[in-house]
Structures are given as structure tokens and as C-alpha cells.
Amino acid sequence: MIIETENLTKKFRRHDAVEGVNLSVPEGATCALVGANGAGKTTTMRMLVDILAPDRGTARVLGIDSRQLKPQDRLRIGYLTENQTLPERLSVGQYLEYLRALYPNWDHALEKRLRAQFELPTSRPLGKLSHGMRMKAMLIGALSFRPKLLILDEPLSGLDPLVRDEVMAGILDQAGETTILISSHELTEIEGCTSHVAFMVRGRLMFHEPIDTLNARFREVSVTLGQAPVIKGLPATWLNPQVDGLLLRFVDSAFAGDATLQEQARALFGPLQHFATTPLSLREISKALMRATREEN
Amino acid sequence: MNRLSLFCAMLRKDLRLFWPFGALISGLLLLRQFPDVIAQLGVVAALMQIAIQLGVVLLMLVVCYEDAVVSLQHDWLTRPISGVTVLMAKVSFVVLFILVPSIIGALANTLYEGGSLAESLVRGYSQGASGALLLTIAIVMAFASVTTGIRQGIIVFLAGIAVLAIATLLFSLAGGEGESAGATGSNWVQTLPLILLLLAATLLVLWVQYGRRHTRTARIIVAAAVVIGGAYTAFMSWPRVYAVQAMLSPDPASAASAQVELASGCFPVRSLDSAGSRAVLERFSDEQRRLASADAMLFSTQLVRTGVPAGHRVHIGRVSIVYRNPRGEALTLHPGGGPALWTTVDQGLLAASHSWLLSNADYARLAATEGIQTQIQYWLNLLEPRSEARFVADGRRQYYSGIGYCSATHDAALKRVDVDCYKAGFLPAQLMANLEGAPEIDGRLNSYPDYTPKLLNFWGGRRYSMQLPVSSAGTPRIRITAYAAKAHFERQFIVPGVLGGAVSACPIPQA
Numbered sequence: 001m002i003i004e005t006e007n008l009t010k011k012f013r014r015h016d017a018v019e020g021v022n023l024s025v026p027e028g029a030t031c032a033l034v035g036a037n038g039a040g041k042t043t044t045m046r047m048l049v050d051i052l053a054p055d056r057g058t059a060r061v062l063g064i065d066s067r068q069l070k071p072q073d074r075l076r077i078g079y080l081t082e083n084q085t086l087p088e089r090l091s092v093g094q095y096l097e098y099l100r101a102l103y104p105n106w107d108h109a110l111e112k113r114l115r116a117q118f119e120l121p122t123s124r125p126l127g128k129l130s131h132g133m134r135m136k137a138m139l140i141g142a143l144s145f146r147p148k149l150l151i152l153d154e155p156l157s158g159l160d161p162l163v164r165d166e167v168m169a170g171i172l173d174q175a176g177e178t179t180i181l182i183s184s185h186e187l188t189e190i191e192g193c194t195s196h197v198a199f200m201v202r203g204r205l206m207f208h209e210p211i212d213t214l215n216a217r218f219r220e221v222s223v224t225l226g227q228a229p230v231i232k233g234l235p236a237t238w239l240n241p242q243v244d245g246l247l248l249r250f251v252d253s254a255f256a257g258d259a260t261l262q263e264q265a266r267a268l269f270g271p272l273q274h275f276a277t278t279p280l281s282l283r284e285i286s287k288a289l290m291r292a293t294r295e296e297n
Numbered sequence: 298m299n300r301l302s303l304f305c306a307m308l309r310k311d312l313r314l315f316w317p318f319g320a321l322i323s324g325l326l327l328l329r330q331f332p333d334v335i336a337q338l339g340v341v342a343a344l345m346q347i348a349i350q351l352g353v354v355l356l357m358l359v360v361c362y363e364d365a366v367v368s369l370q371h372d373w374l375t376r377p378i379s380g381v382t383v384l385m386a387k388v389s390f391v392v393l394f395i396l397v398p399s400i401i402g403a404l405a406n407t408l409y410e411g412g413s414l415a416e417s418l419v420r421g422y423s424q425g426a427s428g429a430l431l432l433t434i435a436i437v438m439a440f441a442s443v444t445t446g447i448r449q450g451i452i453v454f455l456a457g458i459a460v461l462a463i464a465t466l467l468f469s470l471a472g473g474e475g476e477s478a479g480a481t482g483s484n485w486v487q488t489l490p491l492i493l494l495l496l497a498a499t500l501l502v503l504w505v506q507y508g509r510r511h512t513r514t515a516r517i518i519v520a521a522a523v524v525i526g527g528a529y530t531a532f533m534s535w536p537r538v539y540a541v542q543a544m545l546s547p548d549p550a551s552a553a554s555a556q557v558e559l560a561s562g563c564f565p566v567r568s569l570d571s572a573g574s575r576a577v578l579e580r581f582s583d584e585q586r587r588l589a590s591a592d593a594m595l596f597s598t599q600l601v602r603t604g605v606p607a608g609h610r611v612h613i614g615r616v617s618i619v620y621r622n623p624r625g626e627a628l629t630l631h632p633g634g635g636p637a638l639w640t641t642v643d644q645g646l647l648a649a650s651h652s653w654l655l656s657n658a659d660y661a662r663l664a665a666t667e668g669i670q671t672q673i674q675y676w677l678n679l680l681e682p683r684s685e686a687r688f689v690a691d692g693r694r695q696y697y698s699g700i701g702y703c704s705a706t707h708d709a710a711l712k713r714v715d716v717d718c719y720k721a722g723f724l725p726a727q728l729m730a731n732l733e734g735a736p737e738i739d740g741r742l743n744s745y746p747d748y749t750p751k752l753l754n755f756w757g758g759r760r761y762s763m764q765l766p767v768s769s770a771g772t773p774r775i776r777i778t779a780y781a782a783k784a785h786f787e788r789q790f791i792v793p794g795v796l797g798g799a800v801s802a803c804p805i806p807q808a
Contacts, residue, residue, distance in 0.1 A: 049375050071303070071377040079375040086372050087363060089314050101306035102376050141372075 002027045002149050002179040003048060007057035010043050017043040019203040020057070025181055030193050031208070033183040034286050035200035036293070041183040042081070044200070045153050048181070049079050062149060075105055078147035078178075080138050082154045088127030092120050092137050096144075103145040111144040114170055132163035139170050149179045156186040164189055187283035194282065201293045211282065218285045219255040223248045223265050224274035235264065239292040246273070251280065251288040303378050307364070307386035315360055319394035322356050325349045326395060330402025330425065331409065353395055354437050358450055360390050361441035366506045368445060380507035391434055400425030412694060416702045416719065423721035423758030432492060432499075439499035442506040443515045464527060481614040482678065482726065482746035483542040483785075487533050489753060491526050498522035535615060539676050542614075543785040545750055552786035555611050555679050556604035559790040560648070563803035564596040566796060577652050589654040594805060596655065596796055600675060601648045608737075610780065612727075612746055614676040616651055620795065623668035630659045646738050660805065663795045671797070673790045678748060680726055680780040687733055687776050690714045697777070699725065701758075705775045707767065714765040714773060716741075721758035723751050725779035730763040733774040740778075741765055748782045 003025035010018040018040040025031045033041045046052040048059050050066045059066040064073055087095060096115075100106045115122065118136040121129075126137060135155060142150060152171065156164050164186060171180065172193050184190050191211075198208035221238075229248050231241045237254035248269075252261060255277070262275050280288070312319075328334060329349055335342045364373045364383050373383060404421030412420065444450045498518055505515045546552070567574050574595055578586065586593075598618075602611050616638065620628045638653055663669055684699025694704035701720030708715065716730040726748055731740035743761040747754075767773050796803040 046369060051369050051374050071379050071382075074375060074377040077375065081370065083370055084372055085365075085368065085370040087310060087314060090310065094310075094313055098306055098310045099376070101309075102303060102378060 001025060001060070002029075003031075003059070003061055003181060005044075005048075005057065005059045008044065008047060008054050008059055009056035010040075010047060010052060011055050016203045018047070018054075021200075021203075021205045023198055023205055023208055025179060025196065025198075027179055028176060029195045030180040030182065030190075031196040031198055032187070032190055032194040032211075032282070033181060033198050033200065034187065034282075035183075036290050038202075039200040040203040041200055042153050043203075045079075045081075045151050045181065045183065048151060049077060075103060075145065076148040078142035078145070078150040080135075080142040080150075080152050080155055082135070082157045084138055086126045086134070086138070089125050091123050091125050092129070093122035095126055095137065096122075096140060099141050099144070105145045107144055107146050110146065111140060114140045114143060117170065118166060132159050132167075135159060135167060136163070136170075139167055143170060143174055146174070147178060150174060150181070152180065152182040152184075154184055155182065156184050156189055168193070187286055188281065191282040197282065199286070199289055201289075206289070214282075214285060215279060217253060217255050218280045218288070219252045219261075219277040220280055220284070220288075221250055221252050221261065222274075222276050222278075223269070223272055225269045226271050226273060227269075229269050234268070239288050240295065251285075251292075252277070253288075300379075300382055303382050304386050304389075307373075307378060307383060308389055311360055311363065311386060311390050314363060315356070315390070315394075318356055318359070319390070322349070322352045323394050323398035325352065326398040327402040327405070330399065330406045332406075353433070356394065357391055357434065357437045358441050358447060361387055361438055362446050362450075365445060366442045366510055367512050380510060384503060384507040387438065391438070395434065396426055396430070399427075399430060412702065416694065416696070419702070419721045420719055420758060423756075428492070428757045432496060435496060435499040435503075439502040439506075439515075439519070442503055443512060443519055480745040481535075481538075481676070482612070482748040482782075483538050483614055485747065485749040485753075486538040486541045487530065489749065490529060494522055494526055494529070535676075539614065539785065539787070542748060543787075546782070546784045546786075548783050549786075550784075551606075551681075552677075552679055552784040554604070554606050555609070555677070555784075555786070556602070557611060557675070557677065557788055558601050558603050559673060559792070560599035560601050562797060564598055564797040566594055566596040566806055568594055578654075580652070581654055585654055589656045590658070592658075593654055593656045594660065595652055597650050597652045598673060598797075599648050599650045602646065605646070605679075606681075608682045608778075609783070610646060610680045612678045612680055613649055614678055614785075616676070617674050618653065619672045619674070620663050620666075621670050621672055622666055623670075628663060628666065628669070630655075630663075657805075660795060664800045669793075669795060669800070671792050671795060673792070675788045675790075677786055677788060678726075678746070678782055679784040679786070680746070681783045682778045683725060683781040684779040685776065687774060690716075690773050690775050700728065700777055700779045701761075703777055705730070707772050709770060712767055714767055714775060716761075716763040716765065716775060716777065718743075718761040718777065719758060720761070722755045724749070724754050724759050726782045727780045728761045728763070729778045729780065730765055731776050731778070732765055732767065733776045739765075746780075746782075748785070751781075 001024045003023060005021050005023045008018055008021040008023070009016070021040070021044060023044070033044065035041050043052060047054050048061050048066055050069045053067060061069065062073065062076055087098070090098065096111060100111070118140065120133060120136055120140070126134060129137065139155065142152075150171075155167060155171070159167060168189050171182070174180065182190055194211050196208060197211050197214050199206045225246050225248060228246060229243055231243055231248070234241055234250070237252060239251040239253055241248060241250040255261065258275070258277055261277065262272065265272055265275065325345065326349060329346070335345070338345060364387070365371050366380065368374065400421045403425035404417045407417035407420045408414070441450065444453055502515045502518050505511050505518065543549070569578060569591065577595060598616075600613065600616075605611055622628060638651060684697070686697035686700050686703060688695065688703070688705065690705035690707040692704055692706045694702055696702050701718050703716065703718040705714050705716045714732070718728060724747060727746040728743045729740040731737065741763040743763055765775070792798065794800045794803055796805070
């Protein structure tokens with residue numbers, strides 16, 4: 001495992017920012033860390049790169065306890081966050097020159113290619129770049145040494161669709177040879193490159209699994225019943241049930257096939273007039289989970 | 298990638314970011330080492346001094362905050378660079394733009410003043426890299442390492458000033474004022490441990506922050522240092538300061554060789570409106586005069602050295618008067634605790650007088666106390682000559698062992714000789730200049746003594762200036778004597794009454 005956390009916990013005063021997180025990310029995976037604002041994604045990532053120290057538990061990154069990460073270990077870890085503080089008065093060129101000197105494994109050709117691809121004005125100070133340009137500069141700084149692990153905290157936040165695509169193209173370039181842990185609310189954009197998904201709610205990790213498994217177990221279900229249904233006593237895996245006359249709609253989070261689900265529905269409501277299931281995108285799954293969590297509260 | 302190249306990359310980045318500001322501060326620091334040039338600026342000079350100090354602090358803060366330690370967002374935190382390397386780069390920047398210009402400025406000014414290259418080098422490092430500047434650098438860098446940015450830095454700084462002001466006010470309200478060792482020569486007992494404490498705390502904070510990034514621990518260290526420092530300052534009253542000083546006497550037994558007596562008879566008394574009182578009165582502070590009121594009187598006491606080994610001097614560190622009733626209880630007067638005192642700069646030779654200011658109301662109360670006694674306590678220091686230099690006052694500057702670089706210039710028009718010496722490291726307690734062959738009492742001392750033990754006085758340097766009046770027209774020969782502390786001891790005299798004798802024998806003279 002490239003990332004492995006055990007009971008990772010962090011409190012800020014009395015607030016449990018992250019609590020008992022056990023997360024494993026295998027080598028080569030692109031893991032999307034998903035959750036609502038304040039779910040603990042950023043705090044988890046900061047603990048992985050030793051910006052924050054956990055109160056309890058451990059995080060192992062590239063097989064090394066994150067608290068013991070040495071400068072040479074950081075040659076293999078790229079980290080990017082939307083609110084990173086950069087040397088604002090350095091120009092893009094000077095910033096990259098500074099970074100180049102820090103990494104013996106810096107890939108000049110890749111840097112050059114990304115600079116051309118992102119069309120960055122190299123002489124402009126970082127502080128005078130637009131948000132999108134700034135993210136691109138940071139991305140070059142995180143990708144050009146070909147890290148073994150790339151941790152990206154909201155890299156697409158606040159970017160226009162065009163820049164988002166460009167940034168994603170840059171990230172996708174690395175997928176495969178680099179293990180990526182990415183948190184983002186732009187799930188449509190990252191779905192294409194995601195191999196694993198971890199979902200956090202209020203500091204806790206609800207699940208983490210391969211995206212295929214996730215896609216397989218989530219379905220949007222619409223059922224037309226013979227009579228108006230009573231939605232009490234529904235299986236806990238049926239999320240966000242909504243009734244509109246004879247129509248019942250919900251998201252099944254433990255989908256095991258149409259036949260099994262129909263059987264379940266019949267057992268609960270009697271004969272079904274109509275039954276349909278639709279696969280969900282990562283964005284829709286995420287929305288369903290977030291809504292279900294909010295309703296639980 | 299080795300540490301050196303990482304360090305170079307970090308330093309190069311800081312140079313790129315801050316060289317204009319750094320160059321400005323460097324220029325001003327360089328200029329500051331030329332007092333003759335600064336003096337020509339008049340009022341602007343004072344403003345410039347303030348601007349330089351603020352600029353130096355600001356430069357250090359912005360350089361440190363550029364790669365802040367107390368941060369979750371700064372770029373360096375996830376780069377392959379250790380905190381120690383970052384610290385080294387920051388220190389190097391500060392050395393380059395603050396310390397080096399100061400050293401070069403001091404060196405250049407000494408050369409400009411006609412000093413030799415050797416003296417210039419000595420003054421360059423000891424004056425340019427003074428202990429005060431080094432301590433300031435360490436404190437500011439430690440401060441920057443436990444705060445997040447300029448805004449928080451300013452808020453914490455102002456809060457610190459407010460806390461200090463409140464603590465000082467509470468301390469003075471609790472009767473703690475008037476305890477400063479001031480110009481006694483023993484004030485190092487109060488200041489040096491504080492300096493060492495600050496230095497240890499700042500180095501520890503820098504190590505904890507840049508080595509471990511443990512902000513809470515670092516802030517606890519800062520708070521502990523402030524509390525310990527404050528407690529130490531409050532605890533070290535003058536008697537305790539002196540007790541420490543006396544404990545470190547190089548030759549305590551030699552105190553027996555110094556004999557001093559209180560001049561016998563009634564203390565000379567004058568009313569405030571009498572002739573000659575005005576000049577003496579002006580030496581008292583406004584507060585002292587206010588406490589004594591308009592109908593107060595001046596009286597003086599005199600200590601006479603009746604036996605001091607040849608060439609030695611007995612310097613009075615401090616003197617106090619306490620009035621006691623027959624049961625030995627001290628009688629409290631105004632909030633100062635005793636009559637106000639004006640100390641003279643004492644030659645340490647034959648006799649020394651002290652003037653005291655006492656309100657008539659206090660006198661009346663004391664005089665009415667049956668069997669009252671006056672206890673006069675002297676805290677004394679026996680100084681022995683350690684080194685001597687004799688030379689002609691022809692302006693030539695030379696090095697003399699134990700005294701440092703010295704020159705004397707004869708100004709025939711003003712009828713005086715200006716003596717100027719500079720000593721770096723292991724400073725003497727005091728220097729005295731005299732015309733060769735003149736009696737010792739005619740000698741002139743450099744301002745206040747300093748009894749810091751030699752081993753703790755190794756860093757920095759001090760300039761000694763003395764002026765000798767001369768009457769002859771020829772170029773005089775000068776003798777410089779460097780004194781070292783030999784023993785620190787106390788003498789106490791108890792006399793009946795309030796003014797040196799029984800109240801009936803020594804009453805207030807009628808106007």
C-alpha cells in the first residue's frame with residue numbers, strides 16, 4: 001500500500017476533525033477522497049504529508065510513518081492544495097527554477113512540456129496570476145519531479161471548465177505511474193481517472209473501495225406500485241426514498257441485481273406496476289450519500 | 298541533493314525576493330556606524346535611528362514569515378527541505394544584510410577615524426556584532442517562528458508591551474521600584490542572567506520549531522521564559538544583587554584592608570532656599586522633589602576612606618539610610634522608603650559625600666520618636682589596578698595590554714586632554730586617566746564601573762572617553778589605569794538621632 005492509515009485521529013479543541021480513519025490506497029491507484037465541506041479530507045491529507053501531527057493513530061506513506069518523513073522521502077511525494085502559500089513575488093520562471101534546485105529527480109522535459117501545454121507567462125509574478133494560472137504553476141511544481149505519490153487537495157476548485165480540463169489533462173498524464181489521492185467537489189471531472197473512492201462524513205471514513213465496486217452497488221431505482229406506499233421500515237441501504245403518488249424513488253446502495261431488488265420490493269409493497277434501475281455517476285452517488293447523511297442528522 | 302545545495306536554493310530565493318529591502322537596511326546600518334555623518338543630519342538622525350531599528354526587525358520578520366513555520370499552507374512544508382536548512386538560510390540572510398554591514402560599517406568608521414587595521418577589525422566584530430544586536434536577531438527570529446505572520450506578530454508584540462506595562466505598574470504599586478542596580482556596576486547580576494535566559498529560550502524555540510515544528514511546546518517555552526524572567530527581576534532586589542556580587546569577590550579577604558569611616562558630627566543641613574541649595578536640588582528628580590515638598594531640607598553624609606591599599610580604590614556601589622526605633626523596627630517614610638538621595642560620581646579615593654532630601658513633616662515624625670537611630674549602609678567595592686599605560690597626548694593610537702587601543706589628544710585652546718580608549722572582550726571594571734605625576738585624586742574615571750566577572754564579559758567591546766583639564770602649554774604625558782574588582786563588601790554605621798547625633802545635639806538649624 002502506498003497510503004495506509006490506522007485509526008488516524010485529529011481534534012481541533014473539542015471538534016473531531018478526523019476520527020479513527022483507516023484508509024489504504026494501493027500502488028498505482030487514483031483514489032478520490034470525497035465528502036462534504038468539513039468532512040475532514042484536507043486534515044487527513046495534511047496528516048499524510050506531516051503538515052499536521054495526528055493526535056492518535058498512524059499514517060504510513062510510501063511505507064514510512066508520516067511523522068518520520070525525511071526531506072529525501074519528499075522527493076517522491078507531490079502535494080498541491082488550492083490555498084497553498086507561494087513566494088508571491090517570484091515569477092513563474094523563478095519559482096520553477098527554485099523548485100528545480102530542490103529536486104535531483106526533476107524532469108526538465110516534462111516541465112517544459114507542461115509549461116507549453118499550460119501556456120504560463122513565465123515572467124509574471126505568482127502573486128499576479130489568475131487563480132487558474134496559479135493552480136497550473138503549482139501543478140507543474142507538483143508533477144515535474146515525477147512523484148510516486150501525488151496528493152491533490154481541491155486542485156480544480158474555482159477553475160473555469162477550460163482550465164479544469166487542462167489541469168485534469170496534466171494530472172491524467174501522471175495517472176498509472178503515480179499513485180494519486182485527490183479530493184475534489186468536481187466529481188464529474190475526476191471520475192474518468194478514479195480507480196478508488198473513499199467517502200468521509202464528519203471526520204469518519206464511511207467506506208473506501210474500487211470505483212467499479214461502488215458503481216456496481218449503487219443504482220437509482222424507480223418503482224411504480226399498486227397502491228401508495230408507506231415508507232417506514234425500508235432497508236437502510238435504500239437512501240433518500242421519495243414518494244410521488246404511486247411512484248417510489250430511492251438510491252440503492254447495496255444493489256445486487258434487478259431480480260433481487262424486485263423481489264425485495266415485492267415483498268414490501270406487493271405487485272409492482274413498473275420497475276427501473278439506472279446506474280449512477282460518481283457525482284450522483286456522492287450527492288445521494290451526502291443527502292442521506294444530512295437527513296440522518 | 299545535499300543540504301548545501303538546498304540551502305543555496307532557499308537563500309537564492311530569499312535574495313531574489315528581498316534584496317532591495319535588504320540592501321536599503323544594509324546601507325542604513327552601514328551609515329549608522331559613522332556617528333560624525335549621522336550627527337550632521339540633526340533631527341533626522343533620531344528618526345533615522347528609529348527607522349533603522351524598525352527596518353531591521355521588519356526585514357527579519359518578512360524573511361522568516363516568507364517560509365513560516367507556524368503554517369499549514371506554506372510551500373516549503375512539503376518540499377524536500379528540512380526546517381534546519383530553512384533556518385540556516387534565514388540566518389545567513391540576516392547575517393548578510395544585517396550583521397555584515399554593521400561589522401563593515403564599524404570597521405570602516407574606525408579606519409576613517411585613523412585607527413589601525415588591527416583595531417578596525419577588532420572594533421568591526423565587537424561593535425558591529427554586538428551582543429545586543431545578536432540577541433535582538435535571535436529574539437526576533439524566535440518570535441517569528443512562533444507567530445504566523447506580520448499581522449499576528451504585531452498583535453502579539455503590542456499585547457506583550459501591554460502586559461509588560463501592566464506588570465511594571467503592578468510591581469511599582471507593590472513598592473518594587475527603586476531597586477534597580479542602575480549604575481552601581483553590579484547591574485549585570487540583574488541583566489546578564491536575563492540575557493542568558495532569553496538566549497537559551499530563543500535558541501531552544503528555534504530548535505523546537507525548525508527542528509520539530511512543535512509550536513505548542515515552543516510557545517510554552519516563550520511563556521515560561523517570560524514568567525521566569527519577570528519573577529527573577531522581581532526577586533532580585535538590590536540586597537540580593539549585591540549578595541551575588543559579593544559571593545563572586547575574587548579576593549574577599551582583601552576587604553579587611555580597606556578601612557572607611559563615617560565623618561563624625563552632625564550632618565550638615567541646609568534649607569532648600571539657602572544659597573547653593575539650588576544646584577544640588579537640581580540633581581534630584583522631579584518626583585523626589587515633589588515627595589519632599591517645598592519645606593524640605595537638604596542634608597549630607599560623608600564617607601571617609603581612612604585606609605586603602607596603595608593604588609587601590611574603594612567605590613561606593615550604593616548607600617541607604619534607614620531610621621529605626623529602639624526595638625530595631627524600620628520607620629517607613631514616603632513611598633520611596635527613605636530620604637531621597639543624590640549620588641555623586643565617586644573617585645573612590647579620599648572621601649565621598651551624598652546629599653539627602655527630607656521633608657520637614659518626615660523629620661518632625663522621626664524626631665518625635667524616642668531613641669531613634671539612623672542606620673547608614675554602604676555597599677562597597679574594592680578595586681585594584683591591574684594594567685597601566687603611559688603615553689604622550691599626541692593623538693597617536695596604540696594598543697596597550699589590558700586596556701585596549703588608546704589615544705589622547707591635547708586641545709590647547711580648551712585646556713584639556715581628550716582620552717579615548719576602546720577595549721574588546723574581557724573588559725576592565727573601570728578605567729582612570731590622569732596626567733603623569735598628578736595626584737590620584739585628579740584622575741578622571743570613565744562613567745560607571747562594570748563588575749561583570751571577566752569570564753562572562755568576553756563578548757562585545759566598550760568605548761571609554763575621559764577628559765582631563767590641563768594648565769601647562771606643553772604636550773602632556775598621560776597615565777591610564779585599568780582597575781579590576783577585588784572584593785565587594787558592606788559597611789554599616791549606626792548613629793543616634795536623625796541628623797548624625799541625638800535630636801537635641803543635632804537639631805535643624807534655624808533659618
